Amino acid sequence: MSVVAAPGAMAPRESRLVPRLLIGAAVALSMIFVVVPMAFIFSRAFAAGWQAFSQNILSPDTLHAIYLTMLVAVIVVPLNIAFGIAAAWVVARFSFPGRKTLLTLIEIPFSISPIIAGICYLLLYGRQGLLGPYLLANDVQILFALPGIVLVTMFVTSPFVMREVLPLMQAQGSEQEQAALTLGASGWQVFRRVTLPNIRWALLYGAILCGARAIGEFGGVSVVSGNIRGQTNTLPLQIDLLFHDLNVAGSFAAATTLTLLALVVLIGKTIMESRRA
Amino acid sequence: MTSASLPASAKRSKRVLPGFGLTMGVTLTYLGVIVLLPVIALVLKGAEIGPARFWAIATAPRTLAALQLTLTAAAMATVFNAIYGVLMAWVLVRYNFPGRRLLDALVDIPFALPTAVAGLALSALFAANGWYGAILEPMGIQVVFTIWGVAAAMAFTSIPFVIRTVQPVLEDLDPQYEEAARTLGAHPFTIFRRVVFPAIFPALLVGITLSFARSLGEFGAVIFIAGNLPFKTEIASLLAVIRLEEYDYNGAAVIALTLLIIALVLLAISNILQARALRYRGKTG
The missing domain is CATH 1.20.5 (Single alpha-helices involved in coiled-coils or other helix-helix interfaces)
Structure with missing residues (x-):
């Protein structure tokens, strides 16, 4: 009897074994390469206890870095929202020659390394740069100061809001907006009462992504900030600085704030997806 | 009015x-x-x-070494991500198990986590006294300050690309072809190789291109773990920054332009592949 049952029993057991192995491998690799590195940050930051952690995070230079990083995000995100809505509107609602080229140009910052962006800015606004002599003559400081950090961050984050809003605008079509116009609404009324409510969740998620990227930006900012302690150091640069000062505990303490931010992004994404579904 | x-x-x-x-x-x-x-x-x-001086700077030994390291490490990272990405996409789409949705959400951590934080965590993990280094170094495997560290950092920051491009194609794949192959007695691995793989291949190529491009441009995560030794573990974008700090704007510009050209070529390739993948899906779907 067992001889007869064996072939039939073999097949389901084999087909259960392979999935289990694959799931096991996927979970193990994800733990090793994704989850543990993130958990490790908290483990190191709190290794010496709460007091050491709060001392590290409340050091004047780190506090200033947090302030500067927030300031940059507060300037960049609203500008990116305005650009994102305008660009999505023009691409989704109108057909014109060069529309595809415009879309490619908008997405180009995604394929350019932030370091290259930083170098471009240095060659534009630097002392030997294209606009350097003019800026020097008029005593305008862009590089190694807040404006430079803001501009590079705007470059790096520019496609974020547009990319979330555009697919939604295209999927929804313009019937509602046209109906509102026919009923006599003005352009701004259509935008405020019809377009904005329709895209608000995508807009919010795009803004979260843009903000997170602005706060976490490292390469581009490191080129143009000049790394002046307590002045032009953003939080990611401060992490680098503390690391090279061999203040690893301080470095990890500063990193926890950015890790929490990453968790906010993940939660935002999960909520967005459940709304779409 | x-x-x-x-x-x-x-x-x-x-x-x-x-x-x-x-x-x-x-x-x-x-x-x-x-x-x-x-x-x-x-x-x-x-x-x-000018072209003559451009070529001279671009082919200087230190620049070439940096470009070679960057390309090799990016290729290593991309190979890892291609295998891990297909495995993850397959597991997330085809199997139902407790924690599947959580695993799906965790995949996005590398995109959400600032690269400096990722670099800090990886370098401390793989250091001799870190959780991974303590296991690997007695076995004679050193990751920090070697090309393996560079590749690990690049791999981490580009993990989601292959998964997120292959996943939707697998979801749309009609199971009837696999069922037909199974009825005809094909081995599960043969079904994957002959039926599933050709269907996901165009999307996989797009994911690979994106992953490779991102790895080439990665800076923050790499410099923490690489040790940045000239001719050994110095990536091209770091060399560009070093040239800037030496006020050698020509040197920085040449490296930046070289990387920009590679990035734009990869972008063009990925756009063409994406258009083809869409056409392929249009035909079968």
């Missing part, structure tokens, strides 16, 4: 919706000032250097 101008504009063209001038103006101004102007500055600098 709106009610008066509406019929006229409707007659004039299909542009019934308002705001074309305003939104186009905002878009072009932002794009021009923030993105195009700085890129033009780089291109003009390259033109000023």
Whole structure:
């Protein structure tokens, strides 16, 4: 009897074994390469206890870095929202020659390394740069100061809001907006009462992504900030600085704030997806 | 005014919706000032250097070593991500198990986590006294300050690309072909190789291109773990920054332009592949 049952029993057991192995491998690799590195940050930051952690995070230079990083995000995100809505509107609602080229140009910052962006800015606004002599003559400081950090961050984050809003605008079509116009609404009324409510969740998620990227930006900012302690150091640069000062505990303490931010992004994404579904 | 101008504009063209001038103006101004102007500055600098000196700087031994390291490590990272990405996409789409949705959400951590934080965590993990280093170094495997560290950092920051491009294709794949192959007695691995793999291949190529491009440009995560020794573990973008710090603007511009050209070529390839993948899906679907 067992001889007869064996072939039939073999097949389901084999087909259960392979999935289990694959799931096991996927979970193990994800733990090793994704989850543990993130958990490790908290483990190191709190290794010496709460007091050491709060001392590290409340050091004047780190506090200033947090302030500067927030300031940059507060300037960049609203500008990116305005650009994102305008660009999505023009691409989704109108057909014109060069529309595809415009879309490619908008997405180009995604394929350019932030370091290259930083170098471009240095060659534009630097002392030997294209606009350097003019800026020097008029005593305008862009590089190694807040404006430079803001501009590079705007470059790096520019496609974020547009990319979330555009697919939604295209999927929804313009019937509602046209109906509102026919009923006599003005352009701004259509935008405020019809377009904005329709895209608000995508807009919010795009803004979260843009903000997170602005706060976490490292390469581009490191080129143009000049790394002046307590002045032009953003939080990611401060992490680098503390690391090279061999203040690893301080470095990890500063990193926890950015890790929490990453968790906010993940939660935002999960909520967005459940709304779409 | 709106009610008066509406019929006229409707007659004039299909542009019934308002705001074309305003939104186009905002878009072009932002794009021009923030993105195009700085890129033009780089291109003009390259033109000023001239082809002969450009070539001399680009083929200097230290530049070549940095470019070679960057390309090799990016290729290593991409191979890992291709295998891990297909495995993850397969597991997330085909199997139902407790924690599947959580695993799906965790995949996005590398995109959400700032690269400096990722670099800090990886370098401390793989250091001799870190959780991974303590296991690997007694076995004679050193990751920090070697090409393996560079590749590990690049792999981490580009993990989601392959998964997120292959996943939707697998979801759309009609199971009837696999069932047919199974009825005909094909081995599960043969089914994967002959039926599933050809269907996901175009999407996989797009994911690989994106992953490779991102790895080439990665900076923050790499410099923490690489040790940045010239000729050994110095990536191209770091060498560009070092040239800037030496006030060698020509050197920095040449490396930046080289990386920019590679990035744009990869972008063009990925766009072509994406268009092809869409056509392929259009045919089968």
